[in-house]
Amino acid sequence: MKADAKLRALRAMKAAERYRELGLLVFIVVLCAVIQVRNPGFLTIENIADLLANTAILGILSVGMMMVILTGGIDLSIGATIALSGMVSALTVTALPGIPPIVSILEGMLVGLAVGSLIGILVARFDVLPIIATLGIMNVVRGVTYLVSKGAWVSSYQMSEGFRSISSGKILGVNNLVALAIVVYAAFGYFLNQTRMGRRVYAVGSNPEAADVSGIPRRNIVAFVYAVMGALSGLAGVLWVSKFASAQGDTAGGYEMNVIAAAVLGGVSIAGGSGKVSGLFLGTILLGILNNALPLVNVSPFWQQAIQGLIILAAILTNVLVKRSGQHQALRKRAI
């Protein structure tokens, strides 16, 4: 009898969780419909392809951020890491125009991996709070970027054709950026849901003490998560510089907030331990639509930020209210 009640309570919670994702989907559909009515040019293949290409970098980063947040951490340094890895790869390609694009990508990822591993060591081995460790590293990395570039910009004419083609080229008719984002989503969706290591990421986040006690190498997993986030930021850095055809010291300043917002919109709990790749995907798409479609319906670009903020706040507050009513119902079912 008691087990039955517990099961029902659990089911109610699960249902609430599903409603949340459904709600997000409904919201996206309604938003698209409204935009489509105001501007029939919105839902065309061309525009959707554009929107996806513009959202791909955000998508790649949000996967890494989701893993960091799942362990109960946060990473504020990714904007700086994007700038550094983008700058290093752009400078290399300026000096050696002949190197193939894949080498540039690997180079950027290595730079990012180094930064991420450093953060991982600070957080996992030395128990520095993630927000402080990444804040400190953010400053350091930003400063190093200026030192490496000596304050100068790298512009598009200094980059080789191959480097620029990283973001403009296509695989099977799909823009490279979108294809990469799909690969990253698929890989991490599989990793988080189907592998032992992936499940351990959730375990570490939902109850660190229990994870420790049950023999999960908590510290290694935390370090691993930050290293992956770093490598993905490195990848994003190369893509960013290739897409916008310029590398500057202040590239992607403050972009970490967009990425965190995408994860939070997608239902990743900032307390750690809960969040799904499907929700994250919806959250990223929603943020992408907000970023790209508001100008289409003649919303002043200066209103964009406030609208974005209000929608993020509304989404997290609804999330809380839905969860509360779910728990309320679960309690009521239990009482009888």
Place this chain on the structure above:
Amino acid sequence: MSERRIEIDRPWSWRRFFLRWEWLLVLIFLGVNVVNSSLSEYYLNLDTFLGTPMSFLDKAFLVLPMTFVIILGNIDISVASNVALSAVVMATSYNLGLPMPAAIILCLLVSTACGVVNGLLMTRFKELSAVIVTLSTMIIYRGIAYMILENRAAGKFPEWFSFFGWGSVGPVPFILIVFAVCAVFFSVLLHKTAFGRKVFGMGNNLMASRYSGVRTDSIILAVSALTGLMAGFTAVFLSSRMGSTRPNVAVGYELEVIAMVVLGGVSTSGGKGSLAGPILAIFSVGFLNYGLGLVNVQAQILLIIIGLLLILSVLVLKVRFRGRHSHSAVQPDDVSIRRR
């Protein structure tokens, strides 16, 4: 069973007095000044000494309430956006014909209201962490500033308004006097009143504080309102010093302010720290910045130095903590003990 004592009133000892984190900051401060004065023969005089703080004190107002916020175990990343919004409201309302004193009062009201909104969200929706609440209000506040002023600048303040940022009473800059008054007020509030003790208590154990009758929600609201008010102060002094304002002023202040508080030895997991540390940190880093300017070092090096100092200070504090309380069951700095 091993005996564990909770010392409430530790006996005063010379050793403990000189092992305090604040002494390290004093040493850094003195070291910076010795190096500075060896760099330039014009450095060591009263005018430089009193004049330099003008350049960095505007954001120092935010450090005072942020210390409270971090001792509570929270964090507020919306302060810089709050500064931008209230500065924009002040400048716009003045340009629309409101007299300047009224515009300043409006600025303080708006900033306090923004703080209260943060506080209300945090107390009504306890499931949400402070990071998330202030992240979203950070985007909203700056968004509203952009809605009001788009990409224009507003200003043309009356002549006397520049007194806030540039004026001085005798040899002492006005901003230094106001800051000193605020610093004394916040220090007394934190270290000498019941309110301050409750803040420390809540930082150590929120649940225990609530069950022992502390009205935790009111305290969080009060601290949020104070944070907002100080953001208004920063807005006034910053606008006065710059002579005009834009929606993108004070970008990144929140991170600098948090860095100062942590450098000042306040534990980010809450419940520990003093106000003397962050105030010393402001002056050490401010004068360091000035000295680096003397030898023409790029501002970017300062970024690296602040970043490294931040991480080092956390590491050093941790090692000290482990050394002295290794038998304690609770390690407040342990990442595994998180706030839900």
